[in-house]
Amino acid sequence: MKRIALITLPLIAAVGAVAGIAAVRARSGGAAPSTTASDAPAGDTAAIAVGAADGADAGPDGDVLSAFAGPAAAATATPMPRRTADAPKPGDPAGTPQEINFLTVCRFSHRAADDPIVFPGVPGASHSHDFFGNRTTNAASTYDSLRAAETTSCNRTGDTAAYWAPSLLVDGQLVEPLGINAYYRTGGKDPASIQAFPAGLRMIAGDAKATAAQPLRVTSWGCFGEAQMRPQATPPTCPFDGRTNGLKLTVRFPDCWDGVNLDSADHKSHMAYSMRGQCPASHPVPVPMIVLNVRYATAGGPSAVLASGNSPYTGHADFFNAWDQATLEQLVRNCLNASVHCGATGGGAPLQRRR
DSSP, rough: OOOOOOOOTTTTHHHHHHHHHHHOOOSOOOSSSOOOOOOOOOOHOOOOOOOSSTTSSOOOOOOOOOOBBBBSSSSSSOOOOOGGGSSOOOSTTTOOOTTTTEEEEEEEEEEEEEOOTTTTTTTSHHHHEEEBBBBTTTTTHEEEEHHHHOSSSSSSOOOEEEEEEEEEEEEEEEEEEEEEEEEEOOSSSSGGGOOOOOOEEEEEEETTTTSSSOOOOTTTEEEOOOOOOOOBBBBOOOOOOOSSSSEEEEOOOOOOOOOOOOOOOTSSEEEOOOBBBBOOSSSSSEEEEEEEEEEEOOOOOTTTEETTBBBOOOEEEEOOOOSSSHHHHHHHIIIIITTTBTTTSSOOOOOEEEO
């Protein structure tokens, strides 16, 4: 996909400043299983090239890592019109709504061997995870504790949800991620039918115990900044300049809910993937499909493995819905239901100001 030309809008000045901040570096050297990101300005940990006025959204799985409002930016932004980058992928039916999305961009928050979904209340019981979004997430986290914290590493102030993925090691050394893009998409379903996730929903996508490649529609590897690269089952060796490209892990969450349970014994059975734009009868409630891109300041390569089993095949991610529910419902209504591409800053929801 060719890069989209910049559109001259007042927001360009603020967003463009973020893109020019110094290159990020991989942080390795066998870091301990529990670390916390600094409170440096967004650009220090997210200096990825900005490609459009809506917060650099470069398409359905674009390479946005900087969408925090600058000092002169308004606290809210209006939806952007659909652009060429949002057109259906090759092979998609004409007019498919699949590429409509809103996006939340979150910096790395902290690292810990905790998992409040799989091992609630048991600190240190999990493999190492990297956490994004809610800054307080730990083994003891509950919906009430996450909501009470009211703190997030995401550009949308209302996104106090918790996202986490297994830590990455390259040549045996832990690599600190740059951050995530969490795309909330229609998944090809009827946009008007999609409902917001219920408060407190928990789910896992991918298999932490996989011993062979998982389906690429669930989890895959790729290179951010390389739009033409096809998804890979193992980490490729990516172009890496410390700023605009590097390794990424993609995890796609199921987008149909059973309408009853906020969790299940395996943390998956209450959810299902839609097929050809339809939810199965067993899981009749259409919800957004979260496409989570985790980006790393490394080229990756054959030595890149995940802390879950020291394997490249165990890609997975967890989601604990602790959004401000009114904000989430507003974004679903203004963006997905209305078939408006909102990208990283549209939809009318407040944005964090860049410190």
